[in-house]
Amino acid sequence: MTTRRKNKLLLFVAWLIVSGVSAQRIPEYNDFINNVKTYHPLAVRANNIKAKGDWLFKSAQGGYDPLVSVEYENKNFDSKTYYSTLLTKLKQPIYTSQYITTGYEYGSGYYLNPEFKTATYGLPYIGVEASLLQGLVIDKRRTELVKAKGYRSYYEADRNILLNDLMYNASLTYFDWLYSNREISIQRYFLQLAQDRYSGIRILADLGEKAIADTIEASILYRSRDLDLRGAELEYRKRSISLTMLNWSSEGPMNTIGENRVKDSLEYYCYKALLAWGYKAKGTGNSNPLITKYETTDNILKADLRYKAELIKPKLDVKYNFLFNTNAAGSTVADISNYRVAVNFTMPLLLRTSRSDYQVARLERTNNQQELQNKKNEISQKVSLTEQNLDLLKEQIQNAETNAKYSQLLLDAEKLKYEHGESSLFLINTRESKLLETELKLAEYRLKFLRTYFEYIYLVGNMEYSL
Numbered sequence: 001m002t003t004r005r006k007n008k009l010l011l012f013v014a015w016l017i018v019s020g021v022s023a024q025r026i027p028e029y030n031d032f033i034n035n036v037k038t039y040h041p042l043a044v045r046a047n048n049i050k051a052k053g054d055w056l057f058k059s060a061q062g063g064y065d066p067l068v069s070v071e072y073e074n075k076n077f078d079s080k081t082y083y084s085t086l087l088t089k090l091k092q093p094i095y096t097s098q099y100i101t102t103g104y105e106y107g108s109g110y111y112l113n114p115e116f117k118t119a120t121y122g123l124p125y126i127g128v129e130a131s132l133l134q135g136l137v138i139d140k141r142r143t144e145l146v147k148a149k150g151y152r153s154y155y156e157a158d159r160n161i162l163l164n165d166l167m168y169n170a171s172l173t174y175f176d177w178l179y180s181n182r183e184i185s186i187q188r189y190f191l192q193l194a195q196d197r198y199s200g201i202r203i204l205a206d207l208g209e210k211a212i213a214d215t216i217e218a219s220i221l222y223r224s225r226d227l228d229l230r231g232a233e234l235e236y237r238k239r240s241i242s243l244t245m246l247n248w249s250s251e252g253p254m255n256t257i258g259e260n261r262v263k264d265s266l267e268y269y270c271y272k273a274l275l276a277w278g279y280k281a282k283g284t285g286n287s288n289p290l291i292t293k294y295e296t297t298d299n300i301l302k303a304d305l306r307y308k309a310e311l312i313k314p315k316l317d318v319k320y321n322f323l324f325n326t327n328a329a330g331s332t333v334a335d336i337s338n339y340r341v342a343v344n345f346t347m348p349l350l351l352r353t354s355r356s357d358y359q360v361a362r363l364e365r366t367n368n369q370q371e372l373q374n375k376k377n378e379i380s381q382k383v384s385l386t387e388q389n390l391d392l393l394k395e396q397i398q399n400a401e402t403n404a405k406y407s408q409l410l411l412d413a414e415k416l417k418y419e420h421g422e423s424s425l426f427l428i429n430t431r432e433s434k435l436l437e438t439e440l441k442l443a444e445y446r447l448k449f450l451r452t453y454f455e456y457i458y459l460v461g462n463m464e465y466s467l
Helices: 003-023 029-039 041-064 140-206 212-244 266-279 289-310 352-419 425-460
Strands: 067-077 080-093 098-108 123-131 315-326 332-346
Touching: 029 041, 029 140, 041 140, 140 212, 140 266, 140 289, 140 425, 212 425, 266 352, 266 425, 289 352, 352 425
Parallel strands: none
Antiparallel strands: 067 080, 080 098, 098 123, 123 315, 315 332
16 A cells, blocks of 8 residues: 555544544534424424414314205105105305305105105205304304414414523523533642642652742642542533533434534623623513413403303294206296295393303403503513623623732742742742632633523523523
8 A cells, every 4th residue: 555545544534533522512502592492302302392382273273164964865665655765955154153055955755844845856045054142253163263273373483482491491501511621620720830830849849959848838729629629520511411411413312512612712701692682772571472362361361351252142043945946947036026934033141150160260361461451560680680790790700800810920020039039838838829710700700701692692592592
């Protein structure tokens, strides 16, 4: 094999290794949250809830489908045709309790009831059916359609509530994990400094140039930071497990955690969140899916209340059929004197059931409206408080960045003084510990800002979970 071919083979193998490692990495936040929204089982369940609302609406629309009925009956006994009847009907609902009807009737036979006897060629007709009192403005079928439309919005809001909760918790889990990653990076850096100093002082102590006490102090600091690092690594493992439980793809759960990319740092996302917060218009929380759920519930209860009020009215149902006469030549003759009319009137005398049902429906809607107002006020107050917290955390981050910069300058100055014999190991360790503290505090403020920023997104309810 030539050297050129060997080099190509080595490059190909290296590419495979890098690809395999990359496939095991947690994706950057935007890709991660999209995976959660698309593939997580709870997200799939949430989308199924919305689909349920769509199907319920289609089912309610089916109440306006035309109805066809055919009834045929024939009786023969002792070589005689007692009767033979055929009844066909097409009934089309219009708006509430109104229908357009058309059909055909045929009846013959020696023992047929004269009421059902028709001409030789049958009796076609066309007519209308309508409720003129109860059911004229609203009826059960129209109410079910209005409520189903409301339930479609209700289940969509229910879906958004689940997605909002899922994406909010996933975001917090991601940035908690990213903070642990940053904490480990800081602890490793300062542990390495302590280890290098301990090794150097031990060598100088062996040569008699440093006191044994300095070696002990450096050793204590090194072991203390080693313990801090191990604690941070333990917390990182816990948060990694929490993150893997949320990290799904089209093939199922991705149960691996790789090293985080340099781009995906806490500082990087905090910077993006600060920019986003600077350009974001302030919200009120009225678009929160929980508020939408209460509002759609009010629409559903409003339709139900309207129907319960309609049931207090008496019933007056009218049917009118215009009858056609078919002659021997097969032609149809229209005569306005040929018709069939039916009127039905009913009314309960006390109306206790309908009036009580109306009062119950009124109370249910009133209670929902009160809950809606309370929830709006609660979310609005939380949104306002979160906005204030974000502005305060923005200032705290700036102060923490300044403190970290000044702590680094003081440490560098202390090291310079130590090299000239004007300082001590204790002061260097103190300055270094203060720098470690300020770096960790800065990371904590950045995490707090990110968590508060996504709490704001959660409360506003626009589900703009992207950076």
